Amino acid sequence: MSDTQTLIENRPPSVAGLFLDRVAATPDAEAYRYPVPASSGQGPDDWKSLSWAQAAERVYAIAAGLIELGVQPEQRVALASSTRIEWILADLGIMCAGAATTTVYPQTNAEESAYILSDSESRVLIAENVEQLAKAQEKRGELTDLTHVVVIDPAGVETADWILTLDELEKRGAARLEKDPDLVKERAGAITKDQLATLIYTSGTTGRPKGVRLPHDNWSYMAKAIAATGLISSEDVQYLWLPLAHVFGKVLTSGQIEVGHVTAVDGRVDKIIENLPVVQPTYMAAVPRIFEKVYNGVAAKARAGGGAKYKIFQWAAEVAREYAKVAQDNFRRTGTMSVPFGLGAKHKVADALVYAKIREAFGGNLRACVSGSAALAPEIGYFFSGAGIHILEGYGLTESSAASFVNPGEAYRTGTVGKPLPGTEVRIADDGEILLRGPGIMEGYHKLPEKTAEVLEADGWFHTGDIGELSPDGYLRITDRKKDLIKTSGGKYIAPAEVEGQFKAVCPYVSNILVHGADRNFCTALIALDEVAITEWAKENGLAGKSYEEIVSSPVTVEMVDGYVKQLNEGLQRWQTIKKFRLLPRDLDVEHGEITPSLKLKRPVVEREYKHLIEEMYEGAREA
Incomplete structure (x- = not known):
């Protein structure tokens, strides 16, 4: 033993x-x-x-x-x-x-x-x-x-x-x-x-x-x-x-x-x-929304510093992502975090100009962060990785006492939730659902034996409701919630969380996004903007002193967000692309029951609340 x-x-x-x-x-x-x-x-x-x-x-x-x-x-x-x-x-x-x-x-x-x-x-x-x-x-x-x-x-x-x-x-x-x-x-x-x-x-x-x-x-x-x-x-x-x-x-x-x-x-x-x-x-452990806020804050600050500063930030962000991808790939193949000389030299310059300040803002001693509760957009994960803030994604549920998977230190892979904790078993069901078994699994739901029986098999296997893939060497990638996968009327399956995560990496002003498309012929999105970031942007774009609602209803704001949606669409399959979107009059919050206290989106609540906006996007449209 x-x-x-x-x-x-x-x-x-x-x-x-x-x-x-x-x-x-x-x-x-x-x-x-x-x-x-x-x-x-x-x-x-x-x-x-x-x-x-x-x-x-x-x-x-x-x-x-x-x-x-x-x-x-x-x-x-x-x-x-x-x-x-x-x-x-x-x-x-x-x-x-x-x-x-x-x-x-x-x-x-x-x-x-x-x-x-x-x-x-x-x-x-x-x-x-x-x-x-x-x-x-x-x-x-x-x-x-x-x-x-x-x-x-x-x-x-x-x-x-x-x-x-x-x-x-x-x-x-x-x-x-x-x-x-x-x-x-x-x-x-x-x-x-x-x-x-x-x-x-x-x-x-x-x-x-x-x-x-x-x-x-x-x-x-x-x-x-x-x-x-x-x-x-x-x-x-x-x-x-x-x-x-x-x-x-x-x-x-x-x-x-x-x-x-x-x-x-x-x-x-x-x-x-x-x-x-x-x-x-x-x-430190955190949820993805915190890393998104930091990333958006750094990007907005660079933009506010003028065109030259923003160009430097954008260049440094791309260097960070490339550096992280190459270093992680080399570690997977050779066991060392090596990168080519030219990339290393660019990274050194970017570190002095941008990354060192980010690490300092985190206190200067941070060895690693653990991220859980929802998926972290890989492009944001790669950015922080390249900047020297190592985010180890993990995975688990309330029913599995939180920690079932975590990325293993130096060998972490952005975009995965790592390997199972010692003593935890995993298997992928025929329909792609992740099943877990081990000493971390709950006893059951309180006074709800029928609900317990729906997810917990007699031999101890727990049905997570999440869809995922295991790599040959045991790293798990979550692709979506089983119940959140949407199927278009054209028969194509879409993982909305994946598209939403990609948009968060592209647009520095987004706070929350919900992609809709179940039984429709094209996808649409409801987008809520980050109040602090968009207010700063508004000052430079003729909207100083306007309320959040006035800013998001302005044509100039819609046009700006549309540019980011087009950028997102360039990297998607045709059936995943966002054909239309609406900006929400306020951000989603816990008080209105639209997100959970751990900052997860409650899709049915948001879709019910903004049903009129969703229907508006499909009204009279040629669904193509």
């Missing part, structure tokens, strides 16, 4: 056990960094640290406090908060108490929050602030299982017999531990591998969300498998801003506990640019 197999097969039964082991192994090492806003409210945040022992003190107090409130093993404790240090401490406290965390996005409205709390039978809700508390108060009559709400940020909160602050919960827990010091260790020690650890509700495109049941063994396996890839070490500094209510953010906490590196936690997306030079991470 290999060392990797031994590591994975001899995993402890629970994340709580992993955490206790980590605290015992490196109690004084730094575990977490988190921002504390300046007392004046002005100036930069003050970053503070917690060692593993200090984190454990708070985790055990939260666990004991929940036990004091009557929480029993496997009972659910809901967590409705943005990404912050208290989210991680509370989640670990819940698991160390033997209970299970129900994750709730803070953006979820009162009605859906109430559904999740009710369906999960959550006994306690840990709410971030008065706003999250208000949702529970509004629906309290429907929440028959809920006995207490614990509020992290007490500003504006009036406590009551069923409402207490996190600080009060920790004090209660600390007092209980004085009388019973082994309480938490005993509760954690009794956890079995099949015991429920997390209940994550997938934000479905239609109908109610489904609760995905992830037992402790899923996370314990993930922690060991991530460590076994060798991609992270105890010397790393991770910058964690992804929503922890999402499985992608959550899995990063398991890997960190196993390896023992530092994690800087701050979920404020508007602070990412400001935080990167302060945190100086060595690795």
